[in-house]
Amino acid sequence: MTHTADSPSPTRRIARERLARKREQVRAGAAAMRRETFHAGMWATRAPVWMWPALLVITGIGAALRLFRLGFPHRLIFDETYYVKDGYSVFNFGYERSWPENADDSFNAGDPSVIEPTPEYVVHPPLGKWLIGIGIDLFGADDSFGWRFSVAIIGTLTIFLIGVIAWKLFRSAFFACVAAGLLSIDGEHFVHSRTSLLDIVLMAFVLLAFFFVLLDREQVTKRLARWTPSTADPHRSESPVAEAAPPTAAARRRRDRKERDEINFGPRLGVRPWIIAAGISVGLAMGVKWSGLYAAAAFGILLVAWDVHSRYRAGVVHPWLGMLIRDSIPSFLKLVPTAFVTYLACWSGWIRSDDAWDRQWAAENFGWWQSLPEWLQWLPSLAHYHYTAYSFHVGLDSEHPYMSxxxxxxxxxxxxxxxxxxxxxxxxxxxxxxxxxxxxxxxxxxxxxxxxxxxxxxxxxxxxxxxxxxxxxxxxxxxxxxxxxxxxxxxxxxxxxxxxxxxxxxxxxxxxxxxxxxxxxxxxxxxxxxxxxxxxxxxxxxxxxxxxxxxxxxxxxxxxxxxxxxxxxxxxxxxxxxxxxxx
Incomplete structure (x- = not known):
């Protein structure tokens, strides 16, 4: 028995029937995802009008509480002895300079001129200290209100941010306000918002990265909820009469192959700009403290797991393979290199200086880096700085009465x-x-x-x-x-x-x-x-x-x-x- 182009072989007919069954499974999965997304309120992208002024009122109250008597006590407390003075140094000189032994007394009295011209060895990146330095520059080094102003504003902004995040998660304006209110009255958050340390700045950038991951997931969910395979249009007729020119056998094979790939692995998800934004945020978090790196790793794993979950819900036959083929490499390139470049940008003051700590290490020590162009000599110096700082961090085991x-x-x-x-x-x-x-x-x-x-x-x-x-x-x-x-x-x-x-x-x-x-x-x-x-x-x-x-x-x-x-x-x-x- 012979088979013409219009009379497919039994093998091809079985393959097409199998493809049709998969197509129906995908349509059913996409329809279920649309129903689930609708009932979860994903389409309700607009919050009730009253939520925004309510969040602003809660944030305003939080700001008033944090700014009230912010300058008390008028002296450096706890680790402010490091970060306030470093903030002044970084903002004025681009890197951390050393201070004499009794510098706190002079700084408390409003006299930062005792700072020395020699560089200081520090073990935390400079971004948080740059932000602290902004408040010092605005109000003067003699004003303890200015020492803590930047962290108070950053802490206040996170109250509003967590309200928006709660809205995205729970789709309840009331509980968005509850989350913002609870954060505003938490003692840890309140005290950190009134003390010039790095940790609340780190928290703000980690929370911002989390918010961008949620926005990416919202975008991906909507994209997959609307998706059906591009060549699986139920209204499309395959009759030669309905088409101006019947497709050739090769064209049909290409179309079937494309449809099979899309059914098996799902669609490509486009640019996904919120992953880039999340990469910038975790890079800024690492620019405050290295523990921001943990957030980068965790949110990267979360993106992978969420991509697999979303493809599974949409009815994709092989969601894991779909994630690996469609998402993994593009998402990695958007998140990790972006975070790395952002992190390096946080060191720009150190890079542009000549006499910061370890800045001339590559020039003073012989090695493979001598073959690098002069404008890249800072890179091995920065790498060596990071090596010594990491050794300090992991080896820190001195006793402290408040260690936990x-x-x-x-x-x-x-x-x-x-x-x-x-x-x-x-x-x-x-x-x-x-x-x-x-x-x-x-x-x-x-x-x-x-x-x-x-x-x-x-x-x-x-x-x-x-x-x-x-x-x-x-x-x-x-x-x-x-x-x-x-x-x-x-x-x-x-x-x-x-x-x-x-x-x-x-x-x-x-x-x-x-x-x-x-x-x-x-x-x-x-x-x-x-x-x-x-x-x-x-x-x-x-x-x-x-x-x-x-x-x-x-x-x-x-x-x-x-x-x-x-x-x-x-x-x-x-x-x-x-x-x-x-x-």
Missing amino acids: NPWGWIVQWRPTSFYYESYDQGDMGCLADKCSSAITSVGNPVIWGLAPFAVLICLIVWIIRRDVRPAVILAGLAATWLPWFAYQERTIFTFYTIVMVPFVVLAVTYCLTLLWGRAPGRQASRRRPRLARISTALFARRMSVGIILAAAVLAFAYFWPIYTGEVIPFTAWNNRMWNITWR
């Missing part, structure tokens, strides 16, 4: 005291026999008391319901917490948890959304007694959410004196040390 273990971070087991002064009666307005003035970086007890349960609930809900939202929150928490377990022998502190704070707040907020529940639908109105029971239970759950939020606000007000350094009786300070490890 990562196992206790999730419950604030050993918070860090940034400032403490003891006064006798009559000093600084002290009316008791003995008074205390303290700034303690301890999280809001309500938020952190719920944190371990929130993390556990997120894990359980992710496993049982396959809900992506708690998985994403846990990914952010893993990026900012888990890496520190590899350095348990190193000197580390609970104040590093400031980078975890937004993800702890999101985890608690997610659990509050579960507790809040949904109002019964119209069909339930046919059964009045059951509707009454549901309404009573729902009212109780929502009252519970309200009580938790009110308790968080009251706890913040109660701990306000030890967040801001107010002079209070020693007994009042002691009453706020709820755990003996807080002292």
